[in-house]
Amino acid sequence: xxxxxxxxxxxxxSTVSKEDLAAFERIVPGRVVTDPEELEASNVDWLxxxxxxxxxxxxxxxxxxxxRILRHCHERNLAVNPQGGNTGMVGGSVPxxxxxxxxxxxxxxxxxxxxxxxxxxxxxxxxxEELNRYLEEQDFIMPLDLGAKGSCHIGGNVATxxxxxxxxxxxxxxGTVLGLEVVLADGAVLNCLTSxxxxxxxxxxxxxxIGSEGTLGVITAVSILCPPKPEAVNVAxxxxxxxxxxxxxxxxxxxxxxxxxxxxxFMDAECMQLVRHHLHLASPVQESPxxxxxxxxxxxxGHDADKLSGFLxxxxxxxxxxxxxxxxxQRKAKMLWALRERxxxxxxxxxxxxxxxxxxxxxxxxxxxTDLRARLGPSAKHVVGYGHLGDGNLHxxxxxxxxxxxxxxxxxxxxxxxxxxxxGSVSAEHGLGFKKKDVLGYSKxxxxxxxxxxxxxxxxxxxxxxxxxxxxxxx
Ligand code: FAD
Ligand code: MLT
Ligand code: ZN
Numbered sequence: 001x002x003x004x005x006x007x008x009x010x011x012x013x014s015t016v017s018k019e020d021l022a023a024f025e026r027i028v029p030g031r032v033v034t035d036p037e038e039l040e041a042s043n044v045d046w047l048x049x050x051x052x053x054x055x056x057x058x059x060x061x062x063x064x065x066x067x068r069i070l071r072h073c074h075e076r077n078l079a080v081n082p083q084g085g086n087t088g089m090v091g092g093s094v095p096x097x098x099x100x101x102x103x104x105x106x107x108x109x110x111x112x113x114x115x116x117x118x119x120x121x122x123x124x125x126x127x128x129e130e131l132n133r134y135l136e137e138q139d140f141i142m143p144l145d146l147g148a149k150g151s152c153h154i155g156g157n158v159a160t161x162x163x164x165x166x167x168x169x170x171x172x173x174x175g176t177v178l179g180l181e182v183v184l185a186d187g188a189v190l191n192c193l194t195s196x197x198x199x200x201x202x203x204x205x206x207x208x209x210i211g212s213e214g215t216l217g218v219i220t221a222v223s224i225l226c227p228p229k230p231e232a233v234n235v236a237x238x239x240x241x242x243x244x245x246x247x248x249x250x251x252x253x254x255x256x257x258x259x260x261x262x263x264x265x266f267m268d269a270e271c272m273q274l275v276r277h278h279l280h281l282a283s284p285v286q287e288s289p290x291x292x293x294x295x296x297x298x299x300x301x302g303h304d305a306d307k308l309s310g311f312l313x314x315x316x317x318x319x320x321x322x323x324x325x326x327x328x329x330q331r332k333a334k335m336l337w338a339l340r341e342r343x344x345x346x347x348x349x350x351x352x353x354x355x356x357x358x359x360x361x362x363x364x365x366x367x368x369x370t371d372l373r374a375r376l377g378p379s380a381k382h383v384v385g386y387g388h389l390g391d392g393n394l395h396x397x398x399x400x401x402x403x404x405x406x407x408x409x410x411x412x413x414x415x416x417x418x419x420x421x422x423x424g425s426v427s428a429e430h431g432l433g434f435k436k437k438d439v440l441g442y443s444k445x446x447x448x449x450x451x452x453x454x455x456x457x458x459x460x461x462x463x464x465x466x467x468x469x470x471x472x473x474x475x
Contacts, residue, residue, distance in 0.1 A: 011468075013079040013467070033058055045086065054081065067189050080465055085151040087151050091434035107220065117197075123155075127153060132149070136229055143224065145164060147341035155220070167390075170245065178196060179223035202290065225407075230297035235333040236308070239323045242289060243365075245319075264293075264390035265340050265390070274350055291339075331373055357393070360392060365389060383397075438472050
């Protein structure tokens with residue numbers, strides 16, 4: 001069996017037998033899904049670019065059940081695809097062939113929350129938005145936020161080391177995740193679910209699993225440090241006449257808003273047009289070459305408002321921004337955020353999307369967009385740039401009516417070579433999954449790739465966990 005389009009051959013794993021199904025039924029009674037219609041949504045990724053043909057999906061509720069499932073799969077040499085909310089952008093969350101889908105959807109319990117330290121411990125299948133809602137009731141928030149919050153699971157966020165919209169303020173999950181419980185490929189439970197801020201006892205094993213995309217173990221529970229809910233949140237959208245002005249606005253923002261700055265996102269005019277056209281969202285800011293969304297989060301409304309008005313005066317007066325709209329209430333703040341958060345959705349409605357998620361020196365962040373527009377000409381419907389400018393993370397997306405091999409050849413390896421030429425990263429936050437596994441070498445030296453392969457062989461000697469993903473096909 002070969003996935004022709006991706007030139008990948010099925011590895012010699014076993015196929016699920018009647019006896020396997022009976023064993024699964026004993027471990028997770030009534031939670032073994034084999035109905036093809038029910039399986040369909042879990043076999044296809046969010047971007048609808050990849051489709052597997054798994055015939056079994058398992059829905060454990062406990063770590064013990066995950067452990068028994070993996071012990072069985074390990075003994076029988078059955079391949080397993082861990083799946084959270086299936087919102088991943090690189091085809092890591094769906095099977096390539098007939099891997100068993102191990103869903104965390106029913107592992108959705110909060111285990112504990114300490115209201116002085118702000119440390120939350122929960123099962124991996126908790127939905128990000130629900131965790132945030134739970135915390136808000138206790139005057140805390142999650143340290144991460146992303147457009148997929150309504151579906152993605154915290155386990156999936158940790159497995160992809162998701163960045164998102166609050167990264168600028170609260171940093172990486174590599175800092176905020178304090179502990180993990182993970183089930184290894186052979187079913188052994190690795191309990192590193194500590195809730196300590198400081199713990200220098202030997203190697204920090206949880207870091208191996210953060211960003212490992214389901215290839216080293218199944219994350220079953222997460223301990224995470226959550227910040228207090230800010231008293232005052234302001235959101236503003238600005239129009240900028242050029243990218244140089246976007247950069248200067250960012251510098252001014254850091255200088256003048258300092259400790260209260262909590263997001264600095266940008267999008268270009270084509271993004272805004274697509275959001276307006278496909279989602280019928282209205283922008284309060286007139287047509288501009290660029291837009292920036294600025295958010296502040298602080299503890300004193302009056303203090304923040306003063307700072308923000310000083311900043312507005314400066315950027316409007318100096319012509320860095322041509323127009324601005326500040327949200328006066330939560331409803332408008334949500335509306336402004338929607339213009340940015342829903343870009344992904346708007347682009348997907350427009351056609352086939354070639355998606356690149358790269359880290360670059362911020363000064364050069366937009367050059368590749370301009371360069372590609374000239375290079376591709378009319379063969380692309382749109383070439384757009386948006387993303388987490390404050391983190392040096394560009395989302396470069398090229399849209400065409402349908403997939404075309406010649407357009408792909410014009411894009412790759414060009415985009416990756418361009419990125420490597422800037423000492424950038426070919427995956428800033430989405431991971432490598434199935435789509436990008438073979439481009440790891442553009443951002444990591446061969447010795448690093450070899451160590452990764454040795455770690456994989458050590459933790460998953462039979463290679464049953466999320467095969468065909470993250471690591472290059474060949475060393
Ligand atoms: P899935 O998609 O189900 O899985 C992703 C990967 O993690 C797969 O390789 C899977 O095998 C593995 N995995 C899942 N759960 C586990 C587990 N418990 N144990 C081990 N492995 C597991 N990403 C960003 O970084 N920043 C963004 O701003 C952002 N915005 C997004 C906006 C939209 C609209 C969408 C659709 C996606 C966005 N993403 C973003 C992509 C991002 O990777 C995911 O949304 C999210 O982190 C994945 O969580 P999930 O539960 O959906 O995982
Ligand atoms: C975003 O920032 O909107 C996400 O990472 C998704 C995307 O890149 O489209
Ligand atoms: Zn992003």
